[in-house]
Amino acid sequence: MNLTSDQQILWQHGWVKLNGTVATTWVMMAVMAVGAKLVTRKLVTEGAISRWQGSLEIVVTGIEGQIKEVGLDRPERYLAFLGTLFLFVATASLCTVIPGFKPPTGSLSTTAALALCVFIAVPLFGIREQGWGGYLKTYTTPTFIMLPFNIISEFSRTLALAVRLFGNMMSGVMIIAILLTITPYIFPIAMTALGLLTGMVQAYIFSILAAVYIAAATRVRKPMPRPPAKASAAH
Amino acid sequence: MLIDWFTVAAQALNFIILVWLLKHFLYKPILNAIDSREKRIAAELADANAKKAEAQKDRDEFQEKNRVFDEQRAALLGKASDEANAERGRIVGDAHKEADSLRANQEKALRNDLASLGSEITRKASEEVFGIARKALTDLATVSLEVRMGEVFTRRLRQMDGKAKETLAGAIRASSDPVVVRSAFAMPADQRAAIQNALNETFSAEVRVRFETATGILCGVELSANGQKVGWSIAEYLGSLDRKVGALIDAQSGPADRPAPKPEPAGTPSVESGVPAGAK
Secondary structure, eight states, rough: OOOSSHHHEEEEEEEEEEEEHHHHHHHHHHHHHHHHHHHHOOOOOOOOOOOHHHHHHHHHHHHHHHHHHHHOOOGGGHHHHHHHHHHHHHHHGGGGGGOOOGGGGSSSSHHHHHHHHHHHHHHHHHHHHHHHHHHHGGGOSSOGGGHHHHHHHHHHHHHHHHHHHHHHHHHHHHHHHHHHSSSOSSSSHHHHHOOOOHHHHHHHHHHHHHHHHHHHOOOOOOOOOOOOGGGGGGG | OOOOHHHHHHHHHHHHHHHHHHIIIIIIHHHHHHHHHHHHHHHHHHHHHHHHHHHHHHHHHHHHHHHHHHHHHHHHHHHHHHHHHHHHHHHHHHHHHHHHHHHOOOOOOOOHHHHHHHHHHHHHHHHHHHHHHHHHHHHHOOHHHHHHHHHHHHHHHTOOOOHHHHHHHHHHHHOSSSSEEEESSOOOHHHHHHHHHHHHHHHHOOOEEEEEEEETTTTTEEETTTTTTEEEEEEHHHHHHHHHHHHHHHHHHHHTTSSSOOOOOTOOEEEEEEOGGGOO
16 A cells, blocks of 8 residues: 555656656646636626635635734735645645545655745745844844754754644545545545545644744844833942 | 655645746736725725715805805895885885775765765755745734734844944944835834834934835844844744754764854844845
8 A cells, every 4th residue: 555646656767757746736736727827817806706706815815814913014925935835735635535636745755845845935034034144143042052952943843844744644545545445435424524624724734834934034033122220220 | 765855856846836826827816906906995985085075075065055045045035024024014004095095085075975965955954944934934924923023123122232233323323324124024103113212212313214025034024224234033043943953964974074153042133244134
């Protein structure tokens, strides 16, 4: 039994290979991109809007609102990255209802790639907001002693991101596969519904954690106001 | 191994491509549409606010104009009402005056008619009454009645007041002709003598007297000298009755129409100038 779709090799030429993970990712990308294009090619700004446009506006403004709630003052700067993270993971989870479809997020390679993207994006956003000095200074706060712990924290949270998403998605798919062999009728449907919920929660958690990391890296720390000198000291 | 690093790289690249695709096909158009709509809504709201402000301004201006118009209307209405009241008062006053004038004219005409009618009636009645009386007295008159009248004339002549006596005495003295005594019937000699004596005694002189018989005198005696006349006859009573009847009619039709006649005692000799007693 294949744990991930990475092992489903569809085409290979040397070290270049096309496995199931990449293929399903391409399918998802095509569906998302074409669907978005189809909906947004007939956007209207006056009068009644279409249901698809309304749905996409709800999704986009909802993501924007969540980013703002995390603490990022200009959510439009991070909307593309964080929104795509959420939509990609959520779409992959949603596609688990398709029989025989193995979501790419059930592959540790995919989750690791997403975690790596977050790992690279956080310092990029931080440097863009605070500059090199400002960003690097965050590793030495509150004291210089925290530098190694902050570096370890960067790697560990990236690893945690990848493994958490992979474990949840893979476990859901595995449980459904196992239940299909044991009780093939009703119970897998309930577990599929539960997997949908879990997948949506994981998409939310992944993107919110990424937003929190970016917010932590981009937030400019203001110096604490000093307490006023006591009047008695002058005497 | 669970991680295939080629797949990791490929998925990372795929993710970056997906980010680019969704940014251009989803986020940008959707955000642009939302921004455009928000701008349009904001513009419409601003326009609505401007229109609302303008409408409020127009409303205030309209209300101000209405207030001014109401005040002007009230002022004009009050002025027109005052003018109408004044005009009505004037017209009513004129109508009252005209009505009073008409009524006065009508009353005057009515009074005149009434007076004319009364006068005519009186005249006719007097004529009839006097005609009847004259007829009756003429029928009843006899020599003895004339004699009695002569006696009464003589007594009244003796009882004349001083002024009438002086007036008549002056006339007798001034006249060259004898005093004329007229009667309806021929007087007997003794009565003529009694009148002659009464005249002589009254005026203390020898008065020349000429006795005449006149049909115009209605049962009475009349003395005339140089335009002055003294008489006593039934016609005097009738004349007195005529005046009293006229005064009574005047009192009933209106005191202003005719002056109230002075009461005159009937049956007393009167001295008049140039008017025959029988013509009265």
